[in-house]
Amino acid sequence: MSTKTRVSLLFMTVCFIWGTTWLAMALAVATIPPIIATGIRFAVAAPLIILLARVKGVTIWFPRDKGLEFILISLFYFAIPFTLMIFGEQYISSGLASIIFANMPVAVLVLSVLLHRQRVAIHQLVGLIIALGSLVTIIGNQMSVSSNGSLIGVVALVVAVCMHALVYTNVQSRCEGIHVLTYNALPCLMASVLLIITGYFMEAPDISNFSALSLSAVIYLGSVAGIGGIMAYFQLNKLASPFQASICFLIFPMIALFLDSVYYGRMLSHESMVLTVFLLLGVLLTKLPEGSFRNIISFKRS
Template identity: 40%
Template sequence: MPMSAVIGNTEKTQNLWLAKLITAALFLVVCLSWGTTWLGIKVAVESVPPLTSAGLRFLIAFPLFLIFALVRQDPIFFPRKQTGFFVFVTLTYFSIPYYLLNYGEQHVSSGLTALLFSSMPVFILIFSSMFLKERIYTSQMVGIAIGFASLFMIIKTQGLHLGHTGIFGVAAILVAAIMHGFCYVITKQKGSAISVLTYNTLPIGVAGFLLFVSGLWLESPDLGAVTLRSWTALAYLGVIASVGGFIAYFILLKRLSPVILSFVFIIFPVFAVIFGSWYEGQPISSDLATYSAILLAGFAITKLPVEKLLSKNAKEHLG
């Protein structure tokens, strides 16, 4: 083989490994940025009420999203015929759920919040069956049962009981997960032609404004009393967790299959539990570790329908 061909093959191999390394690094960035989001929210609401906190986060993120959209020359506005869908996304994906998450974290640990929210892909599966007529396989139903049974045991072992404020925090976070799952399915049905940047940019700006103004009216926050720690957390949430994590995820959409990329929702709660335990000074109990592992394993099963994969492999083998 000519020396030039050998050098060419070596360069291709090196480029392939570099591409894989970059992809792995981006995947880790997304897991870390989304895994630390929950701790950031926890710190932010220490001295900023939940409505105001959610609004400030989005108001910080909006100019950066706007610049990113302009650089990529993506449209800012939704198509005129989809104004109603724009309102739906602004309210059910950004405004209400993020207020609920901020409210919930006033009463629930950041690690438990992430574990609760990791149920969101399961709600996507359920709503896809209801609205898109997609099939739920037996193995996925088993995974759902395992996941939610483990989630119940986690809540029980964490000492949250009916009548305590903690249960309202849990309910708020689960409602946020349900709303996100519902919004994802309706988006697949009605907004698949809208670019990812268009989908995020203006809704984030409008939601940030609505949440912040609502916070000023209903919460009357004393912004002068906000601690440096909370401001830092808000800046982190707006710049790193929202924009940085989004850009990394945006790039990964073109590099990985949706199934592999969806495992971000299984991995980031692990980081959230670890960072939350460190910040809040609470050791991870054996019960929490065990039930969390079972929960994430159950939700992972929902992403890999065994029957569908076996059927596909059988058809390929016969073909």
């Protein structure tokens, strides 16, 4: 199989998994409390990741000097933000949740500038402004036609995005060289234990109320999204450029919006759909490498 074909298949796989994840979270939280649902999700994912690491001969143990990073990843990359995502979907549509999360590259860029004084090209700054302006307008439009509780869902998703971006910009650089399976295995297991214990006392779940559909959705999140999504995106990043891989952030919200409209019959307003296109174009601009436009202009002149 050629590299181009592998990249195409990996790209489609990542977009499909990320796009379906949002509907799965909505189905899961329909009858399972969010903390317990996320805990079960990671309880399904962690043994599979550990098994895969063993098969591939990858250690699951973090280096001894990375104890703080292990705790931060367990709490602020897995336990809290993933719980906030599924919690938020009790109040907003899965389509809107996916649009908010698609702004992850924007959040990473903002934090990189504020915390690490990263240089920003003009087109990246323009993309940032377009993406944030479009997102704020979309949220305002959707909240005006939704229940008052939608603000809770929006805040939960925004906080989750910020946490992920913060871990990405501060912890990943210190974990360079750690295999993706190591990065996910024990933090995922730790998150599952913490969440199941916390959920047991805070949510007092009644297992008899869990529907088969919700349980199936949680298992899908833990197995397909937990393993397939991680490994497919990891392999995609190895074979494609970071910019090419980041285009997934433009596609998966479209899949999530489509599934939300088919299953729940929920549609964004016409204005919000148009703004979504601008938002994704803004995200695309933030991911374009510095000098891209200069290269394009130079090519045209030559």
